[in-house]
Amino acid sequence: MDNSATRDDPLSPAVIAYNPQAIEQKWQRIWQQRGTNHTDLQRAQRPFYALMMFPYPSAEGLHVGNLFAFTGNDIYGRFQRLMGHNVFEPLGYDAFGIHSENYALKVGVHPMDLIPRNIANFQRQLESAGLMVDWRYRLATTDPNYYKWTQWLFLQLFNQGLAYRKQAAVNWCPDCKTVLANEQVVGGLCERSQTPVEQRLLEQWFFRISDYAPRLLENLDHIDWSETTKTAQRNWIGRSEGAEIEFESRKLDGGACEIRVFTTRPDTIYGATYMVLAPEHPLVQSLTKPKQKKEVEQYRERTKKQDLVARKTSTEKTGVFTGSYAINPATEKEIPIWISDYVLMEYGTGAIMGVPGHDQRDFDFARKFELPIVRVVCGERENANTPLSEAFEQCEAGTLVNSGVFDGYEVEAAKKAIVELLSKAGSAKPVVHFRLHDWCISRQRYWGPPIPIIYCDDCGVVPVPEKDLPVVLPFIEDFKPDDSGVSPLARHEEFYRVACPKCGKTGRRETDVSDNFLDNSWYFLRYPSVGRDDVPFDPVVTKKWLPVTSYIGGNEHAVLHLLYSRFITMVLHDAGRLEFEEPFTRFRAHGHIIREGAKMSKTQGNIVNPDEYIENWGADAFRTYLMFLGPYEQGGDFRDASISGARRFLDRLFASVQTMSSEGSPDQSVMRKLHQTIRKLSEDIPRLSYNTAVAAMMEYINVVRKGERTPQRDEVLPLITLVAPFAPHLAEELWEQTGGTGSVFDSAWPSFDPNLAKEDTIELVVQVNGKVRGRVHVSPDITESAALAAALGDPVVAKFVGGTAKKVIFVPGRLLNIVA
């Protein structure tokens, strides 16, 4: 892709060819020598923290999707720098986790060898992309200097009572004899061996994120985030307002007991014809009659073994009767108590009232087991006896029927009235439930930070003292999980045998490692303090630089990473360690790149390796193309054939600078277009509308060169700064060639003059009955009557109007519509 056209043709307008490879190498070297990308964190006057989600350093190397994401952030950061901010744009590596570990297992290389190799490769690729990253603050989550503080973070939660242990199910592959992550379970089968996956109960560490659910939800109203991301978080947190209602029952031993159910539809209680408990509900044993015992036991065994995924994908209802009954507090009738796996122990109270008339799942269950179905709500078209062929779930304009004293109540009023009545009897109370579960951070794996806990026979659970951190992850050859069901570290006595910090007797270290999401839940706090070994984050520098001014990343992290980061920030805020409780002031989700209509995947062989494109077209052209191929927040379609357009644009810009004249004076209409372009970019870049920003620059360069005219210096120079965020190397080169001093990024974004941008004549569209019939060139300030006169002067317009106009709609500066 050399510009051989201009090679040795003296008549060619461009005498010197644009050689991106040479220019890019030159400026990357200069940037490094001069520290152009360094941010003085201490002295900065107008701090602007432009954060991008850091990559997982895969063995395949940098993905074009990574580069798309980073370039978008880089443009934003560089623009903010030109706007006078001190921009800090750090980048690092999220290098722990199952992803790396699985890959290491697959290729038979130890992660401790593999990861540094991958990081080196990423580093090379990222540097070639021309990002404005201050590499002095690079971090890797696998660095003991980093995960020391990840462990410290765990201890903070532990000390605040926000970390606790409980039994929880994990996916277990009986063939591979190992714990599987959810991503490794596909359709209920082990991804590798295709064996049905089972559940196993293990003691695991949890964080009480559910305590923070109300706050995590409420704060969403006050942060400037992509709406799509906020919606995803709201759904994930899943607030439901409803009531807990007690149903009386009798245990086998004759003792009374209350079963609490959660419902969002207390208005339908008269239609509750049965009750269902989760199979693992603690009351099941004491409620099961001897006759049903065998069947119940078998059912419980079966659902226990069944893996989580298969259980969730099947909609066919199963269940067994316990033999016991409960009293519906509204109807005072006995209703049978069943158990079924469609009721989840983790949500609500683990028990429901079955209202088959108004819940489709209950309806399916009642149909299958021939339980009575009663209508208690009807809409405008139904009455109390309208038969139900499916559950009637509609609430709006719903009226209660078959509901005793509540007949005729509207649904919403009935909800309130029924809960009120029952609560007087002490058998109901309004409650809010969240679907957000506590965060399980234990991993029975090797490639993560060991959880800093020691178990002592005498002292119990003892946190590792802060001075003993980090608990270093040892190098072990046999890092593969095995049939013991515990972490590989549990096979290494030299690791887990340790003196109890309290009493000194022999204790045993926790051998699980922590979740990868814990590593990346706080990395943005660390960047400005990289290099500080005495604190996780320095209070002074943190106060200055955080919360993050702008965060850009993929929406696949909308619920996990972004929610956990918010949670951790709140915890640290509550502990008095941070002044703010929301980590990211502004967040924007970028889109994803597909290739020629298809998702990029290794199996399809359509993965784009940025290296060859950067080599062929130059990083600047590649960056510009990536930003041009579609709206940044939506992603787009990567097509090889289209890169040439971006490159041609840069070629023309380069050529314009080589051939521009400083003798003549700039053309007024070109200068008008220039100011319109400045305005367009100043508006487009902050809202990440990069594709239209590039289009505007292309349009401008076409105007500058229209009909082979010689560009004037004043027409071209501002474009160098405008293009700088997109094509930083080329901009620096042209800046230098045209006599600029220092870096173009230490200059100022061109200012836009509204007077210069204003057109002196506009094309006014003339419509007759809403259809375009003509155009007149008039002053932008023309009055309605003058515009009408001008319009009627057009014979075509006059012809369509015929007689006189009935009505005229005039939109100043835009159009005139004559209704005839």
Add this chain to the structure above:
RNA sequence: GCGGAAGUGGCGGAAUUGGUAGACGCGCUGGACUUAGGAUCCAGUGGAGCAAUCCGUGGGGGUUCGAGUCCCCCCUUUCGCACCA
């Protein structure tokens, strides 16, 4: 099933509050320069029609002087979550 996003030329995509549909780019057609062109430059390029003109933003209704944009119904694609009571 629930939730999100999206359907516009041959293709990627523009159209910020309802106001010229198709900016910009790719591709394509013709031309210039050239030993050559897969370089560069110029002109053209939604469809139909000689033309006047008509038709055109997934489909069907509606509101409006005017709808890609707003409202109702439907279809398709795609990404999350999936028995959350």
